[in-house]
Amino acid sequence: MKAAVIVFPGSNCDRDMKVAIEQSLGHAPSMVWHADTELPPTDLIAIPGGFSYGDYLRCGAIAGNSPIMREVVKKASQGTLVLAVCNGFQVATETGMLPGALLRNANQKFICKDVDLKVVSDNKYFAGSFTKGDTVRFPVAHHDGNYFADEETRKRLHGEGMIAFQYADADGNVNAETNINGSVDNIAGIYNEKGNILADAASGTPDKRRAGWHGRQSVFR
Amino acid sequence: MKARVTISLKNGVLDPQGKAIEHALHGLGFDGVNDVRQGKIIELDLGDIAKENAASEVERMCTQLLANTVIENYSIELLD
Amino acid sequence: MKARVTISLKNGVLDPQGKAIEHALHGLGFDGVNDVRQGKIIELDLGDIAKENAASEVERMCTQLLANTVIENYSIELLD
Amino acid sequence: MTEITKEIVAEHGLSESEYEEVLKILGREPNLTELGIFSVMWSEHCSYKSSKKWLKTLPTEAPWVICGPGENAGVVDIGDGQAAIFKMESHNHPSYIEPYQGAATGVGGIMRDVFTMGARPIANMNALRFGHPDHPKTRHLVSGVVAGISGYGNCMGVPTVGGETNFHESYDGNILVNAMTVGLADADNIFYSAAAGIGNPVVYVGSKTGRDGIHGATMASAEFDDDSEEKRPTVQVGDPFTEKLLLEACLELMATDAIVAIQDMGAAGLTSSSFEMADKGGVGIQLDLDQVPMREVGMTPYEIMLSESQERMLMILKPGREEEAKAIFHKWELDFAVIGKVTDTGRMVLTMKGEVAADLPVAPLADAAPEYDRPWVKTNPPAPLMSKDVKAPEDLKEVLVKLMGSPAIASRRWIWEQYDHMVMGDTIQRPGGDAAVVRVHGTQKALAITTDCTPRYCFADPKSGGAQAVAETWRNLTATGAKPLAITDCMNFGNPERPEIMGQFVGCIEGMREACLELDYPVISGNVSLYNETNGTGIFPTPAIGGVGLLKDASQMMTLAFKGEGQSIFVVGETRGEMGQSIYLKEIEGREEGAPPAVNLAEERKNGDFVRSIIEQRVATAVHDISDGGFLVALSEMALAGNVGAEITLLTDNELHGFCFGEDQARYIVTSNSQDVEKITNEAKKADVSLQLVGTTGHNGLKINDVLSISLEEIKEVHSNWLPNLMSAPK
């Protein structure tokens, strides 16, 4: 399996992502510069966390308009797997690859800590090592992780099994108290309809991210 | 030709910044205040551009970059 | 009584946001644009307050909280 | 042309005798630009005129030191051809005036100091002192400073892994924001700042120059008075995104051999960077100011030279390498301009619009920088205060609850959860322990990092306090299993023109010196911030110390959390019941009295070396040093971290409160599996170290004899809630 990591000016988890992929696949991903217009042949595109363009204007907005993203959107629609983490989640919603948007955390603060996430859906590409109903513990590190979607979109997310993770406690309880940042329905990560795009607001050190990558069928976590 | 774009969150989108400001104002004793919303304002110098093209040009900037229409409304004012 | 406060960076203060937006607009082909500055707009519902008090009340909110007068200017509009 | 009047000279902070020296050097009157240059070069901030004499007495050498004080940051060898580069710097005054931007640009500045030398920053630390928690400004300052540090550091993608935070009324009008950065470089690819090569191009890179913070450097050395808020516009706005690009671009260029010398533009901007480079290289520099990238129109030479716009660097390139360098900076969308060349004249010649704007001799200006031997008086330390002199408390539990929820001891989680302390994926000991530990990427090695200082000790007895600050960093590094290598310092004091303040400075330096010598732990970089006073009241003397240590094998890293039930608990080091200046005395009796605990450096070293050796032999399971609040506070912290309680049986000659709350130095709490008790006991005997078996872990609370019984929940509640409650209380 081949992987590519997109690098924007201001990305700062690109190395973390590279390390995680390298440790999992046994070989390095290609690093693709934002100004490029073509992707190398790849089975997985990773959009790493960080502060693309300083998160100025809106998180992910300027990155979402960079040349390489047109290509990423095209490949994603043709079924290439896309993993968008943290700032990558924001980039993915900004391009319209995924529905909704991310707002400033409800408490207005950057949040860096380990959180429990409930695995909400099974997915044939990702989440290979977890099953629906599990809880997993991942670090988050974000300032704008507060996921928003309108009523109609939320119904669709629930109805079509597009919710990947929800903020929970260690026993998998999802409620207002476990909602660290104000996200609608505690949503921490989502898939697209086809299930080939996963985005989540967790950050994830390489060590944690590596856990759960099992070869071709199940990617990353 | 200059333009001013005002971007605000759509009704129904919770505004965490506005809420935090409201809370802080209450803390300072401004009790009567409510419904605080925060938006953005972007001012641009469009350079030499015909007035009749300016509005559509700024409109394109808004939809392509300046506003996220999933959550935001925008309005454009041309100033000269 | 409602009010709208517009907050902008003082002249000469670096505006990293505006700079990045300008750069991104150039990248999208809007070459003529320059001098992009970003500001904030805060809308408040003041509740039942006499019009003659409203302005001074909002003024106090600005100096105490809404604007960082070290680097920002503000202007107040009362709407009703 | 502006006439240089007495008033203008005074406004520039130059004394009459200093101005006479200016006239002597030039043989004529300076113009305004030249006066501005003298003023910043001879400011306290740049010239160290009050402190130099004493700084020179600090030990700065060891076989592992590659570069000591004098460059942008200090460098130590960490083996395998790698070097750690670090420094700490203050941004006190700007942070008081505008906490968010002041703190943010402080973080930006110290990171530039480190990557200027060729290192990738791998960890940030911050040492913060705020006023009394109830002071009307405190919360605003705390939230702004923390947000500013978080805003800049997080965006840079460098983890902020630790620091320290104090609250005391002596900082009410003068907070301290000290930021430290640790970077990693190849030992054979370190960059220095001495200009060389006559004719070589002088290159400006980074952000454009605006009218930011003009006179910031002089402001940072000027005492505050009540109208200091009027000085606001001198604050700079940070642009961490541009700095991130600057970092990547500089490291990319540093991977080639195009750079002769490089220097960041920090305080006093283009002036101090160009003069320092020329002076160190013994050369002249000619600058064409029209070539400087400018953000605003109509800037004068004075403004260009004194601007403190952030995110800029000055470099000397090898001839003919301009295009290659330019391509890199343009790829990162940064300004790049050749603004001058190295000359053999020994003069700094600035031209603009075809006219000479300044023409100054470099060496005389630098050499003649004033250096003062300011009068000082020694602080007479008060008499020691032992537990026998202090009434025993009636209820130990009440005392513990009070201490654990006190400003000095309560959890700082509210702060460090706002810092990305995990980015880069190598943080193996997060905030909350004795020292942060960061793996050296891709190796088995790790660096332990800590900052410490106990200002109330320094105030009572500067010499002992200075030694204690160094010793505490050494102890904290040791507690993780690391071998302490070197320190950086940030000397924050009041007005040095007052003999008692100067005496505090001299005393602290003396104590630091002794500790560094005894512990083999040199000073490799640092910073001095004076005039931290408002209306004539100085801050507590605060020599903040940043220590760095090396763990050769990261798998041996020790933490403070209890690891399970049934483990034996030891106290290493002797307890005499030192209550002077203790948190107990302050919180329970409302007194800040007595001598600080005695510092015995030989004992410090012996005990620390013993602790490190049992960690290396893998017989210790948890280690925590005993500091603020004493034994019982340290024990509680270990219990909370591991979520495991402890039962303590104390047979002590001392009063029990002396054992529990005395702040005697050179002590640690250590746990081990029960089968290793004998081994540890024997090792301690061999090393002639005082060791006391005091109890075992287990139970869901803490018990001492039959005088204390408390659940962990109760302790946790007060410990974790104090700061969030403070910060969320209505204004």
Ligand SMILES: Nc1ncnc2c1ncn2[C@@H]1O[C@H](COP(=O)(O)OP(=O)(O)O)[C@@H](O)[C@H]1O
């Ligand atoms: N208290 C101190 N102890 C040791 N070295 C110091 C101290 N203060 C300053 N130095 C050293 O003096 C040099 C100049 O410091 P400084 O002017 O703060 O650097 P910069 O120009 O990067 O801000 C640095 O090498 C610094 O490490």
Ligand SMILES: [Mg+2]
């Ligand atoms: Mg420097």
